[in-house]
Amino acid sequence: MPELPEVERLQRELEERLRGAQLRSCALRRADYARPTGARLLPRAARIDQVRRRGKQLALCTDRGPCLRIALGMTGSLRLVAAHSPQDKALAADPHVHAQLRLRSDSGEGQLLTLHVRDPRRFGWLEPFPSVEALEQGPWSRFGPEALTIDARTLTSQLARTNRSIKAALLDQRVLAGVGNIYADEALHRAGVDPRRAASSLQQEETAALAKALRTILRQAIARGGSTIRDYAALDGSPGRQQHRHRVYGRAGLPCCRCARPLTRTLVAGRTTVWCTGCQH
Ligand SMILES: [Zn+2]
Known part of the structure:
Protein backbone atom coordinates (compact mmCIF):
# COMPACT_ATOMS: atom_id res chain seq x y z
CA MET A 1 0.00 0.00 0.00
CA PHE A 143 -2.86 9.98 14.42
CA GLY A 144 0.49 9.80 16.18
CA PRO A 145 3.45 12.05 15.33
CA GLU A 146 4.69 12.10 11.74
CA ALA A 147 7.29 9.40 11.08
CA LEU A 148 9.24 11.67 8.72
CA THR A 149 10.32 13.95 11.55
CA ILE A 150 10.18 11.57 14.52
CA ASP A 151 12.86 12.13 17.17
CA ALA A 152 14.19 9.68 19.74
CA ARG A 153 12.45 11.28 22.71
CA THR A 154 9.01 11.35 21.06
CA LEU A 155 9.38 7.78 19.79
CA THR A 156 10.39 6.60 23.27
CA SER A 157 7.27 8.06 24.85
CA GLN A 158 5.05 6.66 22.08
CA LEU A 159 6.51 3.15 22.47
CA ALA A 160 6.42 3.16 26.27
CA ARG A 161 2.62 3.00 26.14
CA THR A 162 2.38 -0.40 24.53
CA ASN A 163 3.35 -4.00 25.28
CA ARG A 164 2.82 -5.11 21.72
CA SER A 165 5.68 -6.05 19.40
CA ILE A 166 7.72 -3.19 17.96
CA LYS A 167 6.52 -4.16 14.48
CA ALA A 168 2.85 -3.88 15.54
CA ALA A 169 3.54 -0.54 17.23
CA LEU A 170 5.22 0.92 14.13
CA LEU A 171 2.23 -0.07 11.99
CA ASP A 172 -0.29 1.52 14.37
CA GLN A 173 -1.10 4.97 12.97
CA ARG A 174 -2.03 6.21 16.46
CA VAL A 175 1.54 5.48 17.62
CA LEU A 176 3.33 6.79 14.53
CA ALA A 177 1.76 8.20 11.36
CA GLY A 178 2.89 7.16 7.90
CA VAL A 179 4.65 3.81 8.29
CA GLY A 180 3.37 0.58 6.75
CA ASN A 181 4.81 -2.88 6.20
CA ILE A 182 7.60 -1.89 3.80
CA TYR A 183 9.22 0.92 5.76
CA ALA A 184 8.65 -0.77 9.15
CA ASP A 185 10.71 -3.78 8.03
CA GLU A 186 13.37 -1.60 6.40
CA ALA A 187 13.75 0.64 9.46
CA LEU A 188 13.92 -2.29 11.91
CA HIS A 189 16.66 -3.93 9.83
CA ARG A 190 18.65 -0.73 9.58
CA ALA A 191 18.33 -0.17 13.34
CA GLY A 192 19.20 -3.82 14.12
CA VAL A 193 16.00 -4.45 16.11
CA ASP A 194 14.18 -7.81 16.17
CA PRO A 195 10.60 -7.06 14.97
CA ARG A 196 9.09 -9.46 17.55
CA ARG A 197 10.42 -7.62 20.61
CA ALA A 198 8.03 -5.81 22.92
CA ALA A 199 7.96 -2.14 21.91
CA SER A 200 8.42 -1.04 25.50
CA SER A 201 11.58 -3.18 25.89
CA LEU A 202 13.72 -1.10 23.53
CA GLN A 203 16.72 0.58 25.14
CA GLN A 204 17.36 4.28 24.63
CA GLU A 205 20.10 3.70 22.03
CA GLU A 206 17.86 1.30 20.13
CA THR A 207 14.97 3.75 20.03
CA ALA A 208 17.34 6.50 18.89
CA ALA A 209 18.70 4.24 16.13
CA LEU A 210 15.16 3.35 15.07
CA ALA A 211 14.02 6.99 14.94
CA LYS A 212 17.07 7.85 12.84
CA ALA A 213 16.52 4.84 10.56
CA LEU A 214 12.89 5.86 9.98
CA ARG A 215 13.81 9.43 9.07
CA THR A 216 16.67 8.35 6.81
CA ILE A 217 14.72 5.68 4.94
CA LEU A 218 11.61 7.81 4.49
CA ARG A 219 13.64 10.76 3.18
CA GLN A 220 15.57 8.52 0.84
CA ALA A 221 12.33 6.98 -0.43
CA ILE A 222 10.78 10.41 -1.06
CA ALA A 223 13.86 11.47 -3.02
CA ARG A 224 13.52 8.34 -5.15
CA GLY A 225 9.82 8.86 -5.84
CA GLY A 226 8.57 6.16 -3.45
CA SER A 227 8.31 2.40 -3.92
CA THR A 228 6.21 0.83 -6.64
CA ILE A 229 5.20 -2.67 -5.59
CA ARG A 230 1.89 -3.18 -7.37
CA ASP A 231 -0.49 -0.32 -7.96
CA TYR A 232 1.27 2.76 -6.68
CA ALA A 233 2.44 5.31 -9.22
CA ALA A 234 2.98 9.04 -9.45
CA LEU A 235 0.25 11.32 -10.82
CA ASP A 236 1.46 10.74 -14.37
CA GLY A 237 1.57 6.96 -13.90
CA SER A 238 5.36 6.71 -13.64
CA PRO A 239 6.72 4.25 -11.05
CA GLY A 240 8.89 5.05 -8.04
CA ARG A 241 12.48 3.80 -7.77
CA GLN A 242 12.88 3.04 -4.07
CA GLN A 243 11.82 -0.63 -4.47
CA HIS A 244 15.28 -1.32 -5.91
CA ARG A 245 16.85 -0.15 -2.64
CA HIS A 246 14.93 -2.37 -0.23
CA ARG A 247 17.24 -4.43 1.95
CA VAL A 248 14.64 -6.79 3.47
CA TYR A 249 11.12 -6.13 2.14
CA GLY A 250 10.29 -8.70 -0.54
CA ARG A 251 13.71 -10.40 -0.10
CA ALA A 252 12.90 -13.42 2.12
CA GLY A 253 15.42 -16.22 1.53
CA LEU A 254 17.91 -13.90 -0.16
CA PRO A 255 21.19 -13.03 1.59
CA CYS A 256 21.27 -10.17 4.10
CA CYS A 257 23.23 -7.26 2.63
CA ARG A 258 25.20 -6.97 5.88
CA CYS A 259 25.93 -10.51 7.08
CA ALA A 260 24.95 -12.63 4.03
CA ARG A 261 22.67 -14.95 6.06
CA PRO A 262 19.40 -15.77 4.31
CA LEU A 263 16.64 -13.38 5.40
CA THR A 264 13.80 -14.92 7.42
CA ARG A 265 10.08 -14.49 6.84
CA THR A 266 7.87 -14.51 9.97
CA LEU A 267 4.30 -13.47 10.65
CA VAL A 268 4.42 -10.63 13.20
CA ALA A 269 1.30 -8.68 14.16
CA GLY A 270 -0.52 -10.60 11.44
CA ARG A 271 1.76 -9.18 8.76
CA THR A 272 4.48 -10.81 6.69
CA THR A 273 7.75 -9.62 8.17
CA VAL A 274 11.17 -10.11 6.62
CA TRP A 275 14.21 -9.73 8.83
CA CYS A 276 17.72 -10.99 9.58
CA THR A 277 18.29 -13.29 12.57
CA GLY A 278 21.99 -12.40 12.40
CA CYS A 279 21.72 -8.59 12.48
CA GLN A 280 18.49 -7.92 14.38
CA HIS A 281 18.32 -8.57 18.13
ZN1 LIG B 1 22.17 -9.78 8.53
Missing part, protein backbone atom coordinates in the same frame (compact mmCIF):
# COMPACT_ATOMS: atom_id res chain seq x y z
CA PRO A 2 1.14 3.56 -0.46
CA GLU A 3 3.02 4.65 2.67
CA LEU A 4 4.33 8.05 3.71
CA PRO A 5 6.90 8.55 0.89
CA GLU A 6 4.45 7.61 -1.85
CA VAL A 7 1.71 9.83 -0.43
CA GLU A 8 4.20 12.67 0.12
CA ARG A 9 5.14 12.50 -3.55
CA LEU A 10 1.46 12.69 -4.55
CA GLN A 11 0.93 15.62 -2.19
CA ARG A 12 3.82 17.58 -3.74
CA GLU A 13 2.70 16.80 -7.30
CA LEU A 14 -0.95 17.64 -6.60
CA GLU A 15 -0.01 20.89 -4.92
CA GLU A 16 2.15 21.89 -7.88
CA ARG A 17 -0.39 20.94 -10.55
CA LEU A 18 -3.67 21.83 -8.85
CA ARG A 19 -3.05 24.88 -6.69
CA GLY A 20 -5.55 27.49 -7.84
CA ALA A 21 -7.40 25.04 -10.09
CA GLN A 22 -11.17 25.42 -10.15
CA LEU A 23 -13.49 22.45 -9.77
CA ARG A 24 -15.80 21.94 -12.72
CA SER A 25 -17.38 18.68 -11.66
CA CYS A 26 -17.02 15.75 -9.27
CA ALA A 27 -18.31 12.39 -10.42
CA LEU A 28 -18.64 9.56 -7.95
CA ARG A 29 -18.98 6.36 -9.94
CA ARG A 30 -19.35 4.07 -6.95
CA ALA A 31 -21.53 5.68 -4.30
CA ASP A 32 -19.95 3.50 -1.58
CA TYR A 33 -16.46 4.82 -2.32
CA ALA A 34 -17.51 8.01 -0.50
CA ARG A 35 -18.11 8.33 3.25
CA PRO A 36 -20.93 8.68 3.95
CA THR A 37 -22.17 6.72 0.93
CA GLY A 38 -23.02 9.00 -1.97
CA ALA A 39 -21.63 12.11 -0.25
CA ARG A 40 -21.12 15.23 -2.36
CA LEU A 41 -17.33 15.42 -2.65
CA LEU A 42 -16.56 19.14 -3.08
CA PRO A 43 -18.54 22.23 -4.07
CA ARG A 44 -18.50 23.08 -7.77
CA ALA A 45 -16.48 26.19 -8.71
CA ALA A 46 -14.39 26.01 -5.53
CA ARG A 47 -10.64 26.44 -6.05
CA ILE A 48 -8.00 24.13 -4.65
CA ASP A 49 -5.86 26.29 -2.38
CA GLN A 50 -3.69 23.62 -0.81
CA VAL A 51 -3.08 19.90 -0.61
CA ARG A 52 -2.19 18.43 2.77
CA ARG A 53 -0.78 15.12 3.91
CA ARG A 54 -1.13 13.51 7.33
CA GLY A 55 0.40 10.04 7.68
CA LYS A 56 -0.73 8.09 4.63
CA GLN A 57 -3.73 10.29 3.85
CA LEU A 58 -4.26 13.39 1.72
CA ALA A 59 -6.69 16.29 1.74
CA LEU A 60 -7.65 18.55 -1.15
CA CYS A 61 -8.49 21.87 0.51
CA THR A 62 -10.56 24.58 -1.16
CA ASP A 63 -10.81 28.35 -0.85
CA ARG A 64 -14.45 27.98 0.18
CA GLY A 65 -13.61 25.96 3.29
CA PRO A 66 -14.63 22.39 2.48
CA CYS A 67 -11.90 19.81 1.97
CA LEU A 68 -11.80 16.25 0.71
CA ARG A 69 -9.96 13.53 2.62
CA ILE A 70 -8.36 10.93 0.36
CA ALA A 71 -7.46 7.58 1.93
CA LEU A 72 -5.71 5.36 -0.62
CA GLY A 73 -6.06 2.10 1.31
CA MET A 74 -4.14 -0.90 -0.03
CA THR A 75 -4.25 -0.27 -3.77
CA GLY A 76 -5.42 3.31 -4.26
CA SER A 77 -3.72 5.59 -6.77
CA LEU A 78 -4.38 8.95 -8.38
CA ARG A 79 -3.88 9.89 -12.01
CA LEU A 80 -4.04 13.43 -13.36
CA VAL A 81 -4.46 13.70 -17.12
CA ALA A 82 -5.65 16.21 -19.73
CA ALA A 83 -9.44 16.03 -20.07
CA HIS A 84 -10.65 14.27 -23.24
CA SER A 85 -7.16 12.89 -23.97
CA PRO A 86 -6.76 9.20 -24.95
CA GLN A 87 -5.46 8.49 -21.39
CA ASP A 88 -8.50 10.22 -19.93
CA LYS A 89 -10.81 8.08 -22.04
CA ALA A 90 -8.94 4.90 -21.14
CA LEU A 91 -9.18 5.69 -17.42
CA ALA A 92 -12.85 6.59 -17.78
CA ALA A 93 -13.44 3.07 -19.12
CA ASP A 94 -11.45 1.46 -16.27
CA PRO A 95 -13.83 -0.31 -13.84
CA HIS A 96 -11.40 0.36 -10.96
CA VAL A 97 -11.76 4.14 -11.28
CA HIS A 98 -14.36 5.12 -8.68
CA ALA A 99 -14.30 8.92 -8.81
CA GLN A 100 -13.32 11.62 -11.28
CA LEU A 101 -12.75 15.28 -10.49
CA ARG A 102 -12.59 17.67 -13.41
CA LEU A 103 -10.68 20.88 -12.83
CA ARG A 104 -9.67 23.95 -14.79
CA SER A 105 -5.97 24.57 -14.17
CA ASP A 106 -4.88 27.98 -12.93
CA SER A 107 -1.67 27.95 -14.96
CA GLY A 108 -0.99 28.73 -18.61
CA GLU A 109 -4.06 28.52 -20.80
CA GLY A 110 -6.28 27.07 -18.11
CA GLN A 111 -6.04 23.47 -19.22
CA LEU A 112 -8.95 21.21 -18.33
CA LEU A 113 -7.72 18.26 -16.24
CA THR A 114 -9.25 15.09 -14.84
CA LEU A 115 -8.14 13.58 -11.54
CA HIS A 116 -9.01 9.87 -11.53
CA VAL A 117 -9.19 7.95 -8.26
CA ARG A 118 -8.40 4.30 -8.96
CA ASP A 119 -8.56 1.56 -6.34
CA PRO A 120 -8.96 -2.11 -7.40
CA ARG A 121 -9.42 -3.53 -3.88
CA ARG A 122 -11.47 -0.59 -2.58
CA PHE A 123 -10.03 -0.33 0.94
CA GLY A 124 -9.63 3.39 0.31
CA TRP A 125 -12.32 6.05 0.41
CA LEU A 126 -13.13 9.74 -0.13
CA GLU A 127 -14.65 11.81 2.65
CA PRO A 128 -15.69 15.46 2.56
CA PHE A 129 -15.24 17.71 5.61
CA PRO A 130 -16.71 21.19 6.10
CA SER A 131 -13.23 22.59 6.81
CA VAL A 132 -9.57 21.62 7.15
CA GLU A 133 -9.90 22.26 10.89
CA ALA A 134 -12.74 19.73 11.13
CA LEU A 135 -10.46 17.12 9.60
CA GLU A 136 -7.32 18.05 11.52
CA GLN A 137 -9.04 18.41 14.87
CA GLY A 138 -11.17 15.34 14.18
CA PRO A 139 -9.85 12.11 12.63
CA TRP A 140 -6.34 13.39 11.90
CA SER A 141 -5.83 14.42 15.54
CA ARG A 142 -5.94 10.75 16.52
Whole structure:
Protein backbone atom coordinates (compact mmCIF):
# COMPACT_ATOMS: atom_id res chain seq x y z
CA MET A 1 0.00 0.00 0.00
CA PRO A 2 1.14 3.56 -0.46
CA GLU A 3 3.02 4.65 2.67
CA LEU A 4 4.33 8.05 3.71
CA PRO A 5 6.90 8.55 0.89
CA GLU A 6 4.45 7.61 -1.85
CA VAL A 7 1.71 9.83 -0.43
CA GLU A 8 4.20 12.67 0.12
CA ARG A 9 5.14 12.50 -3.55
CA LEU A 10 1.46 12.69 -4.55
CA GLN A 11 0.93 15.62 -2.19
CA ARG A 12 3.82 17.58 -3.74
CA GLU A 13 2.70 16.80 -7.30
CA LEU A 14 -0.95 17.64 -6.60
CA GLU A 15 -0.01 20.89 -4.92
CA GLU A 16 2.15 21.89 -7.88
CA ARG A 17 -0.39 20.94 -10.55
CA LEU A 18 -3.67 21.83 -8.85
CA ARG A 19 -3.05 24.88 -6.69
CA GLY A 20 -5.55 27.49 -7.84
CA ALA A 21 -7.40 25.04 -10.09
CA GLN A 22 -11.17 25.42 -10.15
CA LEU A 23 -13.49 22.45 -9.77
CA ARG A 24 -15.80 21.94 -12.72
CA SER A 25 -17.38 18.68 -11.66
CA CYS A 26 -17.02 15.75 -9.27
CA ALA A 27 -18.31 12.39 -10.42
CA LEU A 28 -18.64 9.56 -7.95
CA ARG A 29 -18.98 6.36 -9.94
CA ARG A 30 -19.35 4.07 -6.95
CA ALA A 31 -21.53 5.68 -4.30
CA ASP A 32 -19.95 3.50 -1.58
CA TYR A 33 -16.46 4.82 -2.32
CA ALA A 34 -17.51 8.01 -0.50
CA ARG A 35 -18.11 8.33 3.25
CA PRO A 36 -20.93 8.68 3.95
CA THR A 37 -22.17 6.72 0.93
CA GLY A 38 -23.02 9.00 -1.97
CA ALA A 39 -21.63 12.11 -0.25
CA ARG A 40 -21.12 15.23 -2.36
CA LEU A 41 -17.33 15.42 -2.65
CA LEU A 42 -16.56 19.14 -3.08
CA PRO A 43 -18.54 22.23 -4.07
CA ARG A 44 -18.50 23.08 -7.77
CA ALA A 45 -16.48 26.19 -8.71
CA ALA A 46 -14.39 26.01 -5.53
CA ARG A 47 -10.64 26.44 -6.05
CA ILE A 48 -8.00 24.13 -4.65
CA ASP A 49 -5.86 26.29 -2.38
CA GLN A 50 -3.69 23.62 -0.81
CA VAL A 51 -3.08 19.90 -0.61
CA ARG A 52 -2.19 18.43 2.77
CA ARG A 53 -0.78 15.12 3.91
CA ARG A 54 -1.13 13.51 7.33
CA GLY A 55 0.40 10.04 7.68
CA LYS A 56 -0.73 8.09 4.63
CA GLN A 57 -3.73 10.29 3.85
CA LEU A 58 -4.26 13.39 1.72
CA ALA A 59 -6.69 16.29 1.74
CA LEU A 60 -7.65 18.55 -1.15
CA CYS A 61 -8.49 21.87 0.51
CA THR A 62 -10.56 24.58 -1.16
CA ASP A 63 -10.81 28.35 -0.85
CA ARG A 64 -14.45 27.98 0.18
CA GLY A 65 -13.61 25.96 3.29
CA PRO A 66 -14.63 22.39 2.48
CA CYS A 67 -11.90 19.81 1.97
CA LEU A 68 -11.80 16.25 0.71
CA ARG A 69 -9.96 13.53 2.62
CA ILE A 70 -8.36 10.93 0.36
CA ALA A 71 -7.46 7.58 1.93
CA LEU A 72 -5.71 5.36 -0.62
CA GLY A 73 -6.06 2.10 1.31
CA MET A 74 -4.14 -0.90 -0.03
CA THR A 75 -4.25 -0.27 -3.77
CA GLY A 76 -5.42 3.31 -4.26
CA SER A 77 -3.72 5.59 -6.77
CA LEU A 78 -4.38 8.95 -8.38
CA ARG A 79 -3.88 9.89 -12.01
CA LEU A 80 -4.04 13.43 -13.36
CA VAL A 81 -4.46 13.70 -17.12
CA ALA A 82 -5.65 16.21 -19.73
CA ALA A 83 -9.44 16.03 -20.07
CA HIS A 84 -10.65 14.27 -23.24
CA SER A 85 -7.16 12.89 -23.97
CA PRO A 86 -6.76 9.20 -24.95
CA GLN A 87 -5.46 8.49 -21.39
CA ASP A 88 -8.50 10.22 -19.93
CA LYS A 89 -10.81 8.08 -22.04
CA ALA A 90 -8.94 4.90 -21.14
CA LEU A 91 -9.18 5.69 -17.42
CA ALA A 92 -12.85 6.59 -17.78
CA ALA A 93 -13.44 3.07 -19.12
CA ASP A 94 -11.45 1.46 -16.27
CA PRO A 95 -13.83 -0.31 -13.84
CA HIS A 96 -11.40 0.36 -10.96
CA VAL A 97 -11.76 4.14 -11.28
CA HIS A 98 -14.36 5.12 -8.68
CA ALA A 99 -14.30 8.92 -8.81
CA GLN A 100 -13.32 11.62 -11.28
CA LEU A 101 -12.75 15.28 -10.49
CA ARG A 102 -12.59 17.67 -13.41
CA LEU A 103 -10.68 20.88 -12.83
CA ARG A 104 -9.67 23.95 -14.79
CA SER A 105 -5.97 24.57 -14.17
CA ASP A 106 -4.88 27.98 -12.93
CA SER A 107 -1.67 27.95 -14.96
CA GLY A 108 -0.99 28.73 -18.61
CA GLU A 109 -4.06 28.52 -20.80
CA GLY A 110 -6.28 27.07 -18.11
CA GLN A 111 -6.04 23.47 -19.22
CA LEU A 112 -8.95 21.21 -18.33
CA LEU A 113 -7.72 18.26 -16.24
CA THR A 114 -9.25 15.09 -14.84
CA LEU A 115 -8.14 13.58 -11.54
CA HIS A 116 -9.01 9.87 -11.53
CA VAL A 117 -9.19 7.95 -8.26
CA ARG A 118 -8.40 4.30 -8.96
CA ASP A 119 -8.56 1.56 -6.34
CA PRO A 120 -8.96 -2.11 -7.40
CA ARG A 121 -9.42 -3.53 -3.88
CA ARG A 122 -11.47 -0.59 -2.58
CA PHE A 123 -10.03 -0.33 0.94
CA GLY A 124 -9.63 3.39 0.31
CA TRP A 125 -12.32 6.05 0.41
CA LEU A 126 -13.13 9.74 -0.13
CA GLU A 127 -14.65 11.81 2.65
CA PRO A 128 -15.69 15.46 2.56
CA PHE A 129 -15.24 17.71 5.61
CA PRO A 130 -16.71 21.19 6.10
CA SER A 131 -13.23 22.59 6.81
CA VAL A 132 -9.57 21.62 7.15
CA GLU A 133 -9.90 22.26 10.89
CA ALA A 134 -12.74 19.73 11.13
CA LEU A 135 -10.46 17.12 9.60
CA GLU A 136 -7.32 18.05 11.52
CA GLN A 137 -9.04 18.41 14.87
CA GLY A 138 -11.17 15.34 14.18
CA PRO A 139 -9.85 12.11 12.63
CA TRP A 140 -6.34 13.39 11.90
CA SER A 141 -5.83 14.42 15.54
CA ARG A 142 -5.94 10.75 16.52
CA PHE A 143 -2.86 9.98 14.42
CA GLY A 144 0.49 9.80 16.18
CA PRO A 145 3.45 12.05 15.33
CA GLU A 146 4.69 12.10 11.74
CA ALA A 147 7.29 9.40 11.08
CA LEU A 148 9.24 11.67 8.72
CA THR A 149 10.32 13.95 11.55
CA ILE A 150 10.18 11.57 14.52
CA ASP A 151 12.86 12.13 17.17
CA ALA A 152 14.19 9.68 19.74
CA ARG A 153 12.45 11.28 22.71
CA THR A 154 9.01 11.35 21.06
CA LEU A 155 9.38 7.78 19.79
CA THR A 156 10.39 6.60 23.27
CA SER A 157 7.27 8.06 24.85
CA GLN A 158 5.05 6.66 22.08
CA LEU A 159 6.51 3.15 22.47
CA ALA A 160 6.42 3.16 26.27
CA ARG A 161 2.62 3.00 26.14
CA THR A 162 2.38 -0.40 24.53
CA ASN A 163 3.35 -4.00 25.28
CA ARG A 164 2.82 -5.11 21.72
CA SER A 165 5.68 -6.05 19.40
CA ILE A 166 7.72 -3.19 17.96
CA LYS A 167 6.52 -4.16 14.48
CA ALA A 168 2.85 -3.88 15.54
CA ALA A 169 3.54 -0.54 17.23
CA LEU A 170 5.22 0.92 14.13
CA LEU A 171 2.23 -0.07 11.99
CA ASP A 172 -0.29 1.52 14.37
CA GLN A 173 -1.10 4.97 12.97
CA ARG A 174 -2.03 6.21 16.46
CA VAL A 175 1.54 5.48 17.62
CA LEU A 176 3.33 6.79 14.53
CA ALA A 177 1.76 8.20 11.36
CA GLY A 178 2.89 7.16 7.90
CA VAL A 179 4.65 3.81 8.29
CA GLY A 180 3.37 0.58 6.75
CA ASN A 181 4.81 -2.88 6.20
CA ILE A 182 7.60 -1.89 3.80
CA TYR A 183 9.22 0.92 5.76
CA ALA A 184 8.65 -0.77 9.15
CA ASP A 185 10.71 -3.78 8.03
CA GLU A 186 13.37 -1.60 6.40
CA ALA A 187 13.75 0.64 9.46
CA LEU A 188 13.92 -2.29 11.91
CA HIS A 189 16.66 -3.93 9.83
CA ARG A 190 18.65 -0.73 9.58
CA ALA A 191 18.33 -0.17 13.34
CA GLY A 192 19.20 -3.82 14.12
CA VAL A 193 16.00 -4.45 16.11
CA ASP A 194 14.18 -7.81 16.17
CA PRO A 195 10.60 -7.06 14.97
CA ARG A 196 9.09 -9.46 17.55
CA ARG A 197 10.42 -7.62 20.61
CA ALA A 198 8.03 -5.81 22.92
CA ALA A 199 7.96 -2.14 21.91
CA SER A 200 8.42 -1.04 25.50
CA SER A 201 11.58 -3.18 25.89
CA LEU A 202 13.72 -1.10 23.53
CA GLN A 203 16.72 0.58 25.14
CA GLN A 204 17.36 4.28 24.63
CA GLU A 205 20.10 3.70 22.03
CA GLU A 206 17.86 1.30 20.13
CA THR A 207 14.97 3.75 20.03
CA ALA A 208 17.34 6.50 18.89
CA ALA A 209 18.70 4.24 16.13
CA LEU A 210 15.16 3.35 15.07
CA ALA A 211 14.02 6.99 14.94
CA LYS A 212 17.07 7.85 12.84
CA ALA A 213 16.52 4.84 10.56
CA LEU A 214 12.89 5.86 9.98
CA ARG A 215 13.81 9.43 9.07
CA THR A 216 16.67 8.35 6.81
CA ILE A 217 14.72 5.68 4.94
CA LEU A 218 11.61 7.81 4.49
CA ARG A 219 13.64 10.76 3.18
CA GLN A 220 15.57 8.52 0.84
CA ALA A 221 12.33 6.98 -0.43
CA ILE A 222 10.78 10.41 -1.06
CA ALA A 223 13.86 11.47 -3.02
CA ARG A 224 13.52 8.34 -5.15
CA GLY A 225 9.82 8.86 -5.84
CA GLY A 226 8.57 6.16 -3.45
CA SER A 227 8.31 2.40 -3.92
CA THR A 228 6.21 0.83 -6.64
CA ILE A 229 5.20 -2.67 -5.59
CA ARG A 230 1.89 -3.18 -7.37
CA ASP A 231 -0.49 -0.32 -7.96
CA TYR A 232 1.27 2.76 -6.68
CA ALA A 233 2.44 5.31 -9.22
CA ALA A 234 2.98 9.04 -9.45
CA LEU A 235 0.25 11.32 -10.82
CA ASP A 236 1.46 10.74 -14.37
CA GLY A 237 1.57 6.96 -13.90
CA SER A 238 5.36 6.71 -13.64
CA PRO A 239 6.72 4.25 -11.05
CA GLY A 240 8.89 5.05 -8.04
CA ARG A 241 12.48 3.80 -7.77
CA GLN A 242 12.88 3.04 -4.07
CA GLN A 243 11.82 -0.63 -4.47
CA HIS A 244 15.28 -1.32 -5.91
CA ARG A 245 16.85 -0.15 -2.64
CA HIS A 246 14.93 -2.37 -0.23
CA ARG A 247 17.24 -4.43 1.95
CA VAL A 248 14.64 -6.79 3.47
CA TYR A 249 11.12 -6.13 2.14
CA GLY A 250 10.29 -8.70 -0.54
CA ARG A 251 13.71 -10.40 -0.10
CA ALA A 252 12.90 -13.42 2.12
CA GLY A 253 15.42 -16.22 1.53
CA LEU A 254 17.91 -13.90 -0.16
CA PRO A 255 21.19 -13.03 1.59
CA CYS A 256 21.27 -10.17 4.10
CA CYS A 257 23.23 -7.26 2.63
CA ARG A 258 25.20 -6.97 5.88
CA CYS A 259 25.93 -10.51 7.08
CA ALA A 260 24.95 -12.63 4.03
CA ARG A 261 22.67 -14.95 6.06
CA PRO A 262 19.40 -15.77 4.31
CA LEU A 263 16.64 -13.38 5.40
CA THR A 264 13.80 -14.92 7.42
CA ARG A 265 10.08 -14.49 6.84
CA THR A 266 7.87 -14.51 9.97
CA LEU A 267 4.30 -13.47 10.65
CA VAL A 268 4.42 -10.63 13.20
CA ALA A 269 1.30 -8.68 14.16
CA GLY A 270 -0.52 -10.60 11.44
CA ARG A 271 1.76 -9.18 8.76
CA THR A 272 4.48 -10.81 6.69
CA THR A 273 7.75 -9.62 8.17
CA VAL A 274 11.17 -10.11 6.62
CA TRP A 275 14.21 -9.73 8.83
CA CYS A 276 17.72 -10.99 9.58
CA THR A 277 18.29 -13.29 12.57
CA GLY A 278 21.99 -12.40 12.40
CA CYS A 279 21.72 -8.59 12.48
CA GLN A 280 18.49 -7.92 14.38
CA HIS A 281 18.32 -8.57 18.13
ZN1 LIG B 1 22.17 -9.78 8.53
